[in-house]
Amino acid sequence: MRKTHALVQVAIAFLDDPASGHWGYELSKRSGVRSGVLYPMLTRMLDEGWIEDRWEDPTAIRDKRPPRRYYELTDEGRVALGAILQEARSDARFTTVRWRWA
Amino acid sequence: MTELLHVVASWPSLFLVVIVFGFAPGFCLRLIALAYPRSDPRRKELTAELYAVPRIQRPLWVAEQLEVALFEGLPHRVSAVIRSRANRASTAELLSRMRKRERAAWDEMVHRYGTVVTTTVRSFRLQDPDALDAVQMTWLRLAENLDRIKFPERLDGWLATTARRECLQILRRGDRDKGERQS
Numbered sequence: 545m546r547k548t549h550a551l552v553q554v555a556i557a558f559l560d561d562p563a564s565g566h567w568g569y570e571l572s573k574r575s576g577v578r579s580g581v582l583y584p585m586l587t588r589m590l591d592e593g594w595i596e597d598r599w600e601d602p603t604a605i606r607d608k609r610p611p612r613r614y615y616e617l618t619d620e621g622r623v624a625l626g627a628i629l630q631e632a633r634s635d636a637r638f639t640t641v642r643w644r645w646a
Numbered sequence: 647m648t649e650l651l652h653v654v655a656s657w658p659s660l661f662l663v664v665i666v667f668g669f670a671p672g673f674c675l676r677l678i679a680l681a682y683p684r685s686d687p688r689r690k691e692l693t694a695e696l697y698a699v700p701r702i703q704r705p706l707w708v709a710e711q712l713e714v715a716l717f718e719g720l721p722h723r724v725s726a727v728i729r730s731r732a733n734r735a736s737t738a739e740l741l742s743r744m745r746k747r748e749r750a751a752w753d754e755m756v757h758r759y760g761t762v763v764t765t766t767v768r769s770f771r772l773q774d775p776d777a778l779d780a781v782q783m784t785w786l787r788l789a790e791n792l793d794r795i796k797f798p799e800r801l802d803g804w805l806a807t808t809a810r811r812e813c814l815q816i817l818r819r820g821d822r823d824k825g826e827r828q829s
Contacts, residue, residue: 567695567698568695569695569698569699570698578710579707579714580710580713583714584714584717587718599687609697609698610693610694610697612695613687613688613694
């Protein structure tokens with residue numbers, strides 16, 4: 545996948561909390577990537593095997609809303625996104641990105 | 647052409663767009679989701695996410711989904727339809743494969759003609775177990791009469807008639823039971 549600002553930001557958002565599931569709107573809020581860019585990217589990440597998707601358990605939902613689709617990092621994805629961030633850190637293009645994840 | 651442009655760019659149509667996107671974003675989003683292939687989980691995902699988006703931002707968010715759906719969903723949808731058209735075996739072929747006891751052919755048959763049987767049965771408003779019985783019996787009759795189907799292109803009519811006959815039989819049996827209990 546081509547390294548873009550959006551990809552780096554999504555990688556940061558994922559690795560902020562690598563163990564738990566993330567859903568689309570929350571990811572787009574935290575990464576600051578608009579959904580029109582984020583959703584195709586998530587599809588490509590699924591194809592690459594970097595993330596896995598699952599549906600929220602409808603019985604566990606308290607408030608009135610439909611179940612969400614959650615994305616979780618796979619081991620492969622953790623390595624791949626980590627590598628991307630490692631490279632991006634030394635890349636002059638990405639100096640403006642806020643590095644929350646250490 | 648210029649007339650069309652005038653209509654599209656006129657104030658009333660802008661107004662209409664604002665109203666539709668502004669007040670019925672859920673409706674618009676569900677329409678947009680239809681651009682994705684039938685099995686794509688994104689269809690359900692998008693509607694689930696809409697309700698997390700703040701109300702003010704919803705119209706813009708929905709407009710953005712339209713953009714993604716046109717580029718991402720529609721090509722997949724179209725190619726899926728084309729592929730299924732190309733792979734579609736004729737009913738006669740299916741029947742001959744079913745005679746050879748091919749399991750996949752049966753699955754395809756039930757997938758293709760299942761609605762004919764279920765809608766016919768449903769029109770009789772039977773109790774659930776009876777309705778299931780009628781559906782099962784219809785498929786059983788097809789299995790028994792595979793060699794006797796002369797006009798594969800009229801199989802849907804044959805199935806509907808058979809289903810209707812099974813339903814009537816069940817209704818008659820129900821009436822008789824009731825009659826016996828009363829006497």
